[in-house]
Amino acid sequence: MTHPDEQQLIEYAAGDATRATSSPELAQHVGVCAACRESVEALRRVVAVASALEVPEPDPGYEGRTWRRVADELEPPSAGFTWRDWFSIRRVAALGAMAVLVIAAFLAGRYSPRPETTSTALATTQVRERILLVAVGDHLDRAQSILLEISNAEPLAGGAEKTVDISREQKRAEELLGANRLYRQTAQRTGDATVADVLGELEPLLVELANSPSEVPTSELEALQKRIAARGLLLKVRVLSSNVHEREQARTKAGNKS
Amino acid sequence: MTRMDDSDAAQVALVLGGDRDAFRVLVERHSRRLFRLAYRMIGNEQDAEEIVQDALVRAYRKLDRFESRANFGTWLYRICANCALDRMRKQRPEKDHREPARDEDLAAPGPLDTAPSEAPGPDRLVISAELGAGVRTAMESLSATERAAFVMRHVDGFSIEEIAKTLDLNIGATKNSVFRAVQKLRRHLEPLMSAAK
Known part of the structure; x- marks a missing residue:
């Protein structure tokens, strides 16, 4: 040899x-x-x-100091409303629970046999459905926008090993992930397989993006782009979005007639 | 990596249940280990402390996505590694792919003043300090990904597969990062080590 x-x-x-x-x-x-x-x-x-690089041992008060600094970051502001409110776990959980209730009510109404209702009840249901369709449609539009940006992203100029800044997509994926999970779970429970399937395919990608570093090597971006293309994810989200918007318009027309 | 113990799981559940202060236990339990990782990747104490804080805040905000069957320590480690990577790329993008440093770039001795030697005498201590400075310079010559891959592989003993998952690379790219890191370190350190013999 x-x-x-x-x-x-x-x-x-x-x-x-x-x-x-x-x-x-x-x-x-x-x-x-x-x-x-x-x-x-x-x-x-x-x-x-x-690998024997010596690491200085933090002083005995390190843990307490770290907690105080971290806790400051986790504190909700005393007044006013900032983005942190939206991202606090409790608020997300509360919003999520509200969203699930509203979506469940919407989908239950859609799939349950309808008894005779009064015109007022019917109008209320239609308004609720229309609001929810707007929300799901908006979610799909935002997801589609992320997919498009990732699919069309190009490496930064300069450097032997080029990297791509995906910090914006990462942040937006993080924002969409919770809502995506709620919509998917509700769709599964109510038997809306089309919505559940597409959101189920979208979810791992949102998780991956949300947990990625803000800059990734070109090779990783290309692998991501190939996965999106191979699954036809962009097309699926686009079709579903279009379908949801059509349903939304139909509801609006029905609402205007009644 | 140790498996997530019950007390970690219990604390996570408490936090998810709305008890923000339960997160303090997790911070106190894991922050020292995260500091060691961050320091090895970034090379200074102040940045390492900030990286740990960023990682813990990020972990808190993502806690609802943590899979309870997973190892909480490993999950935190991965978040911290990515925070350190982000910081390194922002701080010194020009250093990411630079050529090995010249001899005159060797900085003053840093915290690593140890060589793999036995009971050093005065001459040996001088050589150790020089080698320590050489290691710091050599580590700074690595790109962020190479440095992360090297620390995870050769300091913390992660498998190539685990590193690939953490850094979101494929296996080939991960092995290549470890290879390039060792290759650069060899070019920096072998002359110094020969001189120290």
Whole structure:
């Protein structure tokens, strides 16, 4: 066997060699070749020295100090209304519960056999359905906008390994995730398979985006774009959005006639 | 990585139930370990403390997405690693792919003043300090992703698959990041280590 290249030796030294990069021949070669064995040992020494970077031990009050600073960030403001209100867990939970109740009422009304109702009750149901269709349609429009931006994103100029800033999409995905989960769960419970399926396909992508770093290498962006294209996700969201908007318009017309 | 213990699970449930102060227990339990990770990635105490705080706030806001069967410590670690990556990319994008530093760039000794040596005498201590400074410089020559991959692989002992998942890379790109990191460190450190022999 000829001498292995540097990558093979580094992977071998770190124990990261796989079937593709290692072989019994490689191990045998390192065993008998003094130069390669010395190289592996030198690599292990380099890794040992570099990983021995000493970390200063924080003072005993570190945990308490950290909590005080973190707690300040978690405190709701004493007055006024800011974006933090929207993102506090309690508020999201409360809004979510309200949304579920309203959506459940809407979908239950849609799928249940309707008894004779008074004109007032009918008008109320129609208004409620229309409001919900607007909300779901808006959610789908926003999701579609994120998908479009990701699909059309291009790497930043400069640098050998180009990266893409997806911080805006990341933030928007984070905002949409909770609502997406609520709409999907409600659709599942009420048997609206089309809505549940599309939102179910959208959800892992929103989770991935929300948890990504704000800049990703081009290779990762391309992999993401391929996944969106392979699943036809953009088209599915677009079709569903269009369908929801049609239903919304039909409700509006029906409301105007009654 | 240890498995999430019951008390972590209980605290998470309390926080999700609306008890914000229950998060304090989780902060106190995990912040020191997060600090070590952040320091290794960013290289200074003040930034490391801020990264830990950012990570904890981010974790609090995402707590409803935490899967209760998962390991809370690992979940926090991943959030912290990504916060550190974001900070490194914002702070020093020009350093992300720079060439190995020159000898004259070697900075004054930093917190790493230790070499893998036994009972150093005065001469040995000087060499150790130089090597320590060399390690810091060598680590700074790595891109954010390379540094994160190296720390996770060789300091915290994560598998390539775990690193790939944390950094949202594929397996090949992850192995390549670890490889490039070791390659750059070798070019910086081997001359210093030879001199120290």
